[in-house]
Amino acid sequence: MNPYLDIIIRSTAVYLFMVVALRIFGKKELSQLNTADVILILLISNSVQNAMVGNDTTLWGGLAAATILFAINFILKKLTYRYKKFSDFMLEKPEILIHNGNLDFKNLSKLDITSDELKEAMREHGVEYFKDVKLAMLEIDGNISIISGESNLKQTHYKRRKNRKNLTQGI
Known part of the structure; x- marks a missing residue:
């Protein structure tokens, strides 16, 4: 050959x-x-x-x-x-994590996303409470996108980190 x-x-x-x-x-x-x-x-x-x-x-x-x-x-x-x-x-599909303030516990569990991790993503997006989240999605690239109910939406970038101990990773 x-x-x-x-x-x-x-x-x-x-x-x-x-x-x-x-x-x-x-x-x-x-x-x-x-x-x-x-x-x-x-x-x-x-x-x-x-x-x-x-x-x-x-x-x-x-x-x-x-x-x-x-x-x-x-x-x-x-x-x-x-x-x-x-x-x-x-290709993976985006997953809904929060819809109209309601957490999708089934998806959160399946994706191994903790409450603390979700709260961190919310803070990165300037949202304090779950009830203020209109939509939170785990995107296909691993980012968590959050849309709040506010009229002045902020664009931020939260990169999900799998290993919580490694805090030096870029966001």
Whole structure:
């Protein structure tokens, strides 16, 4: 078999595996990387390198693997935008956390969002009480968006942090 065709097949298999694995284990956490998550990503990249390029550790082998990864990523993005069913499979949906002051305890529990975390997001948006929240959503990128009932809405950005101990993460 042609060594570059072998790299293409291996790289495609690894990429598709990673897409499925991230879909199963939760993409929402990607926007809230902590130290352990970064280490995991580095170790995964190291562990799958040989699976992609095999014995070919040349510059051309690495470039072939990188090129196919970019191409597959481009194709998946195009498919996501073109086909709704594929998009529904690949992308998470926003989740309602509070509607008209009423907390959705089922979603909060399912998403492992604590009361303190929700209150922190509300404070970031300038809202003090749950009853003042018209709508709170966990967005697909891990951000919590809050719309208050006030006429002068404030635009703020609250990035949900999965690891509460790591307070140095950017918001």
